[in-house]
Amino acid sequence: MQIYKVGGAVRDRLLGRPVSDIDWLVVGATVEQMQAQGFRPVGADFPVFIHPTSGEEYALARTERKSGRGYGGFTFHASPEVTLEEDLIRRDLTINAMAEDEHGALCDPYGGKADLEQRVLRHVSPAFAEDPLRVLRVARFAARYAPLGFHVAEETLALMRQISASGELLALTAERSWKEIERALMEDQPQVFIQVLRDCDALQALMPELDALFSTSQDAGAPPLAALEQAARHHQPLHVRWACLLLGLHDLKAIKALNQRFKAPRECQEMALLAGEFKEQSHRAQALQPVQLLELLQKFDIYRRPQRFEDFIAVCEMHSQGHAYPQAGYLRGAAAAARAVDVQPLVARGLGGQALGEALKAERLLALEAYRQGSA
Secondary structure: OEEEEEOHHHHHHHHOOOOOOOEEEEEOOOHHHHHHOOOEEOOOOOOEEEOOOOOOEEEEOEEEEEOOOOOOOEEEEEOOOOOHHHHHOOOOEHHHOOEEOOOOOEEOOOOHHHHHHHOEEOEOOHHHHHOOHHHHHHHHHHHHHHHHOOEEOHHHHHHHHHHHHHOHHHHOOHHHHHHHHHHHHOOOOHHHHHHHHHHOOHHHHHOHHHHHHHHHOHHHHHHHHHHHHHHHHOOOOHHHHHHHHHOOOOOHHHHHHHHHHOOOOHHHHHHHHHHHHHHHHHHOHHHOOHHHHHHHHHHOOOOOOHHHHHHHHHHHHHHOOOOOOHHHHHHHHHHHHHHOOOOHHHHHOOOOHHHHHHHHHHHHHHHHHHHHHHHO
8 A cells, every 4th residue: 555645735835835735645455455444435436535533535546437428427446456647647737647655755657847847737638628627627727826827738728629619518517617616716816717718718618698798809808807807916705706707798687697507606696796787887976866876875785784885896996907996985985974874863753664764765865965065
């Protein structure tokens, strides 16, 4: 039995990046031997075990064979005869197909270290094209390592285009696709993820509504990517980044379609739709009449959910692509003026029900008019 550290832990150590999770590979062992040493199996159909003391995952070396469509369409074979090289060759990229033995010696049968040094994301073998999820994974790695100067090898892009043309991307489940999209959006340069998907024709397959912006003109496709880049630069949360990406879609039906296709989290869906519907009001905020301004504020329920309105403002700010956005301060001031209206004096006058609601609205309109005049 031989145990190796594999994958991302080796890659990131060589890059000088922090190593969080460690994947362990066991060569030359049987299921029975693992269990005899106290390892607990994760599942009946997959040769992965939990270490009895550290709790880390150890996987038996295995090979795989394509047996169906999509990410899950593979048959695995694990046995003591499977070599380290046979296990590593089934991996996606050469930089992820390296291992270290117990003494720290590097095992690099497919040139991963050289590709790290040359800043290249390159597939390990032609079997790369059998797994459609790898298109999303490579695009995500391109976004992660773009600050270090990495690019996707042309021959790997060619295989990604082959996958896109095959229709296999459509066999991916919404959950698997969203997991990769979510992780990519939270990288430092998430716009690279979208650009790589477009370069290999995957954006047209997965997000035709977004791809259509680029098909119309480069100018139409650039603002969402620029807004997404700004959102990452300002460390915005996931739902703000998702809304920034979809902000170029002027059709709410298109936004709904993308939300539902990937089963995006509720907060992401909500912010994308609200931003799509009300971004124009934000852009001309100073021109809104008090009635229009109050309607906008109430759409976001600023009294009970103030952060949602703040996130909407952030989306619109990111859309300004780093230029001054005075509307942000104006909208925040308007929200503060509306929230400052005290309901207690109205209640003290004996108002209730519909009468109280109408009186409160009138007071808020007066407050917004005063704020508007003061800001002129």
